Amino acid sequence: MNKLDDIFLSRWLNNELSEDELNQFKSSEHYNTYVNIIKGTDKLQAPSYNLNDAFSDIKEKRTLTCINQPNTPSKNRWQLGIAASVILLIGFFTYSIMFSTTEFSSDYGKQLAFELPDGSKVLLNSKSTITFDKKNWNTNRTLELNGEAYFDVEKGSTFTVKTPQGNVTVLGTEFNVNANTDFFKISCYEGKVNVFDNSNDSNHILTPSLGYQNIKGNAPVSLNFNSTHPEWIDNQSIFKSTPIKHVFKALEKQYELQFKYDNFDDSILFTGSFPNNNKEIALKTVLKSLNLTYTTQGNSIILED
Amino acid sequence: MSDSENGDIGLCKEKSFQAFFNTNATLLRNFLFYKFGGLEEIDDIVQDSFIKLWDNCTKVTSKTAKSYLFRIAINQSNSLLRHKTVKLKHQKEVKYINNNTTNESPEYILEEKEFMVKLEKAISSLPDRQREVFLLNRIEKKTYREIAELSSVSVKAIEKLMHKALLKLRVDIENLP
Numbered sequence: 088m089n090k091l092d093d094i095f096l097s098r099w100l101n102n103e104l105s106e107d108e109l110n111q112f113k114s115s116e117h118y119n120t121y122v123n124i125i126k127g128t129d130k131l132q133a134p135s136y137n138l139n140d141a142f143s144d145i146k147e148k149r150t151l152t153c154i155n156q157p158n159t160p161s162k163n164r165w166q167l168g169i170a171a172s173v174i175l176l177i178g179f180f181t182y183s184i185m186f187s188t189t190e191f192s193s194d195y196g197k198q199l200a201f202e203l204p205d206g207s208k209v210l211l212n213s214k215s216t217i218t219f220d221k222k223n224w225n226t227n228r229t230l231e232l233n234g235e236a237y238f239d240v241e242k243g244s245t246f247t248v249k250t251p252q253g254n255v256t257v258l259g260t261e262f263n264v265n266a267n268t269d270f271f272k273i274s275c276y277e278g279k280v281n282v283f284d285n286s287n288d289s290n291h292i293l294t295p296s297l298g299y300q301n302i303k304g305n306a307p308v309s310l311n312f313n314s315t316h317p318e319w320i321d322n323q324s325i326f327k328s329t330p331i332k333h334v335f336k337a338l339e340k341q342y343e344l345q346f347k348y349d350n351f352d353d354s355i356l357f358t359g360s361f362p363n364n365n366k367e368i369a370l371k372t373v374l375k376s377l378n379l380t381y382t383t384q385g386n387s388i389i390l391e392d
Numbered sequence: 393m394s395d396s397e398n399g400d401i402g403l404c405k406e407k408s409f410q411a412f413f414n415t416n417a418t419l420l421r422n423f424l425f426y427k428f429g430g431l432e433e434i435d436d437i438v439q440d441s442f443i444k445l446w447d448n449c450t451k452v453t454s455k456t457a458k459s460y461l462f463r464i465a466i467n468q469s470n471s472l473l474r475h476k477t478v479k480l481k482h483q484k485e486v487k488y489i490n491n492n493t494t495n496e497s498p499e500y501i502l503e504e505k506e507f508m509v510k511l512e513k514a515i516s517s518l519p520d521r522q523r524e525v526f527l528l529n530r531i532e533k534k535t536y537r538e539i540a541e542l543s544s545v546s547v548k549a550i551e552k553l554m555h556k557a558l559l560k561l562r563v564d565i566e567n568l569p
Contacts, residue, residue, distance in 0.1 A: 093555060094548075094555045095555065096555040096558040097554040097558075098551070100554065123511075124558065127511040128511065128526075129531075131530075131531060133421075133426070133527075136418050136421055136422075138413070138414055138417055138418065141438070141439070142414075142417075145442050145446075146406075148443060149446060
């Protein structure tokens with residue numbers, strides 16, 4: 088045996104032994120045991136491994152990890168991660184929610200700030216509702232919005248806001264909006280937002296200071312603004328070429344009012360603003376500028392012809 | 393080892409990452425299993441290693457991704473599993489394939505069964521490195537070169553480990569009652 092080197096067993100397995108070496112090895116008393124070891128080992132296998140399950144675990148755990156450290160200073164963790172702040176102002180419609188979900192609602196004239204399970208921040212304007220599935224939030228960042236909200240989205244997976252009117256995508260984090268009624272407005276304050284408008288099958292990429300507005304009966308317009316956050320956060324409501332009925336709706340939501348009128352064209356356009364913390368001034372600002380006179384009856388505002 | 397600029401395989405995208413996962417996960421997992429036993433801890437380590445790789449997907453290239461992955465996993469295993477006596481579940485968890493012992497005599501079947509018990513015992517009492525190398529070669533059908541690349545050692549080192557493993561298996565099996 089002494090002619091065989093200290094790796095001859097490895098070489099034997101690789102069929103690298105010379106004929107002499109092989110013959111010498113075969114004549115050794117241990118040869119059969121070695122053969123049986125190899126034969127036996129070839130019958131073994133590792134426990135099975137489910138790749139699909141393992142991968143979904145990884146995806147899930149990875150989302151969780153991100154949530155656990157929402158404010159880490161090392162912001163390069165995600166190549167495309169872009170914090171996007173988006174304001175959505177979405178029509179006045181009824182939208183029934185059929186899923187068992189968590190719901191946040193703000194009352195007349197109130198704002199409501201809250202955090203989603205991943206640390207994304209939401210500020211709800213008055214009389215608005217957001218619902219989402221808290222349990223599955225980590226795998227499915229989808230929420231439904233009725234009203235107006237300001238989002239500061241944490242980096243992570245697809246972020247979807249559903250309304251019946253269109254799709255808004257936060258590029259890098261992906262962001263969707265659905266809507267189908269008469270009012271649709273998106274403003275981008277940070278990051279990049281992709282808006283898909285169902286009503287005309289158009290795509291609009293918004294970068295900071297750009298907005299998109301599509302109100303039924305009016306041509307869609309691009310918006311350009313200087314503010315770093317929505318005015319309503321500073322208790323201002325601002326409108327640009329907006330049919331007056333939507334301004335009334337905003338006043339109604341802000342001050343728990345009801346506008347009543349008969350012979351009045353509520354599609355005339357209004358550009359301007361009103362304060363969210365002073366009812367009298369707000370009413371005067373809007374109505375006086377249109378030369379409208381009105382009387383109040385409880386919560387009702389009755390426009391005179 | 394020219395692994396800079398253009399080697400980017402876009403690992404960050406879920407699709408390409410999943411493809412990379414599918415080609416490498418089983419090998420990594422079995423690699424750790426052969427070395428340490430203890431599936432639960434290993435599945436965790438595999439998971440964490442892939443998550444780390446994904447988080448650092450911009451820093452690796454197609455050439456470096458695999459060795460980066462294995463390095464993370466090995467480091468993590470060493471720090472997590474080094475100091476405890478690893479209870480190998482090898483004997484229980486390694487399954488037989490090929491139970492088609494059709495025409496053989498009962499004596500032969502019995503003998504073979506006894507031999508397999510001895511073999512599994514011997515395998516699980518191999519030193520970690522020897523067992524890892526031996527099983528990667530025999531079960532995963534990895535060449536010595538491939539095994540050497542996984543843990544960044546020379547082919548010669550693997551050949552020595554392989555030889556020692558087989559030698560020790562033979563001695564142990566012959567000495568088992």
